[in-house]
Amino acid sequence: MTVTIAAVQMCSGTDPVRNVETMRRLVREAAAKGATYVQTPEMTGALQRDRAGLKAILRQEEDDPVVAAAAQLAAELAIHVHVGSTAIALADGKVANRGFLFGPDGARICTYDKIHMFDVDLDNGESWRESAVYSPGAVARLADLPFGRLGFAICYDVRFPELFKAEAQVGAEIISVPAAFTRQTGEAHWETLLRARAIENGVYIVAAAQAGLHEDGRETFGHSMIVDPWGRVLASAGGTGEAVVLAEVDTAAVKAARDKIPNLRNGRSFSLEVTGKESGAPAKGGVAA
DSSP states (O other), rough: OOOEEEEEBBBOOOOOOOOHHHHHHHHHHHHTTOSSEEOOOTTOOOOOHHHHHHHHHOOOOOGGGHHHHHHHOOOOOHHEEEEEEEEEEEESSEEEEEEEOOOSSSSSEEOOOOSSSEEOOOTSSSSEGGGGGGOOOOOEEEETTTTTEEEEOGGGGOHHHHHHHHHHHTTTTEEEBOOOOOOHHHHHHHHHHHHHHHHHHHHHEEBBBBBETTTTSSSEEEOOOOOTTSSEEEEEOOOOOOOOEEEEEHHHHHHHHHHOOOOHHOOOOOOEEEEEETTTOEEEEEOOO
16 A cells, blocks of 8 residues: 655744644644655654753643643544654653654554663763663554554664564555754764664664754754665755655565565574683574574
């Protein structure tokens, strides 16, 4: 089945109200161009490094303006609206980096909490400790949609190929990677990682991104992208500012790619041995395919 999908690129600030209005405008633009699945970036609701500032705008999901607006847009436009993620207050006082998928009737289909936390120290002095604020998810998600089976990932998850393989092995045909990649890591790895995950798993990758210099001082890489199962970039945005990129997705291309190179079927279990330099005794382990 062929369907038009869209990735919406934003430069979210610290005010959720303004960001919601931007989301509304860009999702409507994507729908007007024929998209029936529209994805927004990670942290659509707000990019806010300051913890006190983040706490002031946090809402539980039933009161969150991004969640409400996405449900309303999905019903209004009769499309699937996927909020890549937004910060959600949890009952235990912690915070979730949570994505939301709504169907054409406005009903919530599922949520996904980002599993892997971005705890890194970069060469340019940037230091991030996402785990200091956010509670990591523990469950991978897939959703059966009219046009294919959709798997979920968010930003830093893209560096963990085992998540993508697990989703592909149970039938994911499209995997979403909404993101707020830093400029430094994006320039080095963004396109390479997205294309690698598509090729390894024979899936479409849809990656809506944050782009540009944000109110909280961070700079994100942009280049929202849609990649096909053969690793070809079907659509890509620039490195700054808002954009809507669209592509035609045909899940028959997933089967074709996997039939040509059936690596998901050809994997084998194997043992792993490391010979100790001093003891001479091998350290053993095992890996399941």
